[in-house]
Amino acid sequence: MSSRFRQAERFAALAALASIAAYGASPDQPPASESPPLSVAVTTLFPGGGSPPPPDPHVKLYEGNPKQIAEGRRLFDWYNCSGCHFYGAGGIGPSLMDPEWLYGDRLDQIFASIYQGRPNGMPSWAGKIPDEQIWQIAAYVKSLSSSAAETSPLPTKPPEVGEPLPSETSTVSGVPK
């Protein structure tokens, strides 16, 4: 019976999610900008010369911040991001732990990818996830690629039944160190 109650709770949570419209402010949030940092370029090619715009001021507040990353990790599951990207490997969506970034590896570029969506299957979360939480998720996503560099070499054969998994000390729990 308890499962049924949990189920009811789930639906209630989802109804709340569906109704998210206003972006709730929190004490940790920096002053709200006029608009999300969507002027960020996703290319490194600037005709006639030029350079990418400077990073959005949010970047320094979130990038590498353990508290924000931990919250981003929780939200990454809550909004089902892990259903497509898992804990970095990718699956339905691309890997987030390898060094390849289709739309840029800057935190404001990652924010823009989550906010706007991308054409080949990434949904647009604008208006569905509050901006602050998108920053937190972006911080977690960014952390995945840096933690991957520390992981041990891969086994040449997969483990068999009864064998421990090599990954259990690293990313299987999905919690970045």
Add this chain to the structure above:
Amino acid sequence: MERAILRLIFIRCASRRTAAGLALCIASVFGDPSADAQGPAQLAAPPASAAPKDDGQWSMPAKNYAATRYSELDQINGSNVKNLKVEFTFSTGFTKGEEAAPLIVDNTMYIVTPYPNYLYALDLTKPGAPMKWVYKPRPLPASQGVACCDVVNRGAVFWDGKIIYNTLDGNTVAVDAKTGRQIWKTALADINKGESITMAPLVVKGKVLVGDSGGEFGVRGWLTALDAATGKVAWKAYSTGPDKDVLIGPDFHPFYDTDKGQDLGVKTWPPDAWKIGGGTVWGWIAYDPDLNLIYYGTANPGPWNQEQRPGDNKWTTSIFARDPDTGAAKWAYQMNPHDEHDYDGINEIVLVDMPVDGKMRKVLLHPDRNGYLYAIDRTNGQVISAGVYGPVNSTMGVDLKTGRPTPNPEKETKVGATVRDICPTASGAKDWNPSSFSPKTGLLYIPHENMCMDWESTQVNYIAGTPYVGAKVVMKAGPGGNRGELTAWDPEAAKPAWQIKEDLPIWSGTLVTAGDLVFYGTMDGWFKAVDAKTGGLKWSFKTDSGIIGQPVAYKGPDGREYVAVLSGVGGWAGAIVSGNLDPHDPTGALGFVGAMTDLKQKTTPGGTLYVFALPPS
């Protein structure tokens, strides 16, 4: 040979943890001992109405309505197959998994690619089979974000001058087979609900049968019938919900008591959970013209976290028999009530008639994801036998009185605990890739997996258009360390005749021919021919990329026998390569990454058609 088989089964069973489990395992392997003592008086064979005489073409993915994937061509045989050579190749231009069966009709070959689902027509009357035309349906690019397991397509069907197939974004299209012009297009699925379509349709009595994908996205499963001439929907049968939606009426007579009752598609779920409960229809359909019944299986319940959906969750993981004219259900049988391991029921159904206890029965054979090979009376849904064809410890045999598998409490999945070494995996003892059946040997050739998994359930939110899974899974090699197997199954004895071990999971279909050869591909790119009677390797050829397609045989305009297969790794098992996934996180691709960390060293992506023949005599 017999002794070797027994030893092999014993080794499987011996890997189980408990003595009780071992005893049950052996009991389930050997089934009813009287069946063995009687001996096969007559080989199983498909009903003639569902497997007419071979015309040398290949106009539907399973070759015929009985779904035998058997070619009567016999020019290529065990003594000359060593001379088999590539006749021509064709690049599809894409790098995702190539799961489709080529079609061959009127000296033209038709190939459907993975997303973006191009349809190529190749002219077999000219040297090198040049392209006649290409049709581009332009599916929505965003549909790639709701395809759980690579952006595959399992092929097309020919009917009345048209090539008919489905696009990833949920449209069914009919294309003029001569010109490549679109005749009709019907939108059936909504990607913003998480629906997509990957299955190959079947046409029965002028109706195109199509089902949805999206069991990992909280969709509601259905099968629909379209008028093949116009694309207009004739009927739609949901897999969950009230009887009126499931097209269950007065003609519905399931065999087992737990499948009887009103509105079970609602009552076996928590309130409203059936609306997002899966039971999609992304696999295969067979048809018996004598009984006028179609047969197909429904997929897993959603989410994978079973604690969020107490109840039997009907009609997920079930086989339906329906009237193709109206869609009305005649019977249903649920293989995995309240599935806890993602054991979809969509695998192929092959129709054969065979003696059972001295009496001929109309049977369907179904190698389920759960590891049991079901022989079911297709007139009424009674399970005749359910022997194991791969490693199984998630259940302890199928109770033939109730039709239900006996759960193994040690392998029940739950929130907050990692359950180790569950066999088979979520992808099953076998997945979608279809078996073939030879009336010459009476054997079913099952391409499958030998894998197990660790599983931790997690609470998951339903957000339309996003995954609704709730499980962290890591797959691994099964007992013995090999991940793939080809099993030749004797349906009358309900046990294997022979088995071949493969290092990698077998994700291709099989083809069997009257030349007594079984063709299949491996995920590192080998295309192989083995002796249908013994399993001995007779020929192999290394293609550009891993093979997960469905081989076919046809008679060319020059009268020669040809064998064709698409190479191009991908699919759920090969997503690590086709999706360039990172092997450092073994939970990737719903846990398949963990078992395939070596695949990137063994193959690279890229779709190519290979067509083989013997040199002209």
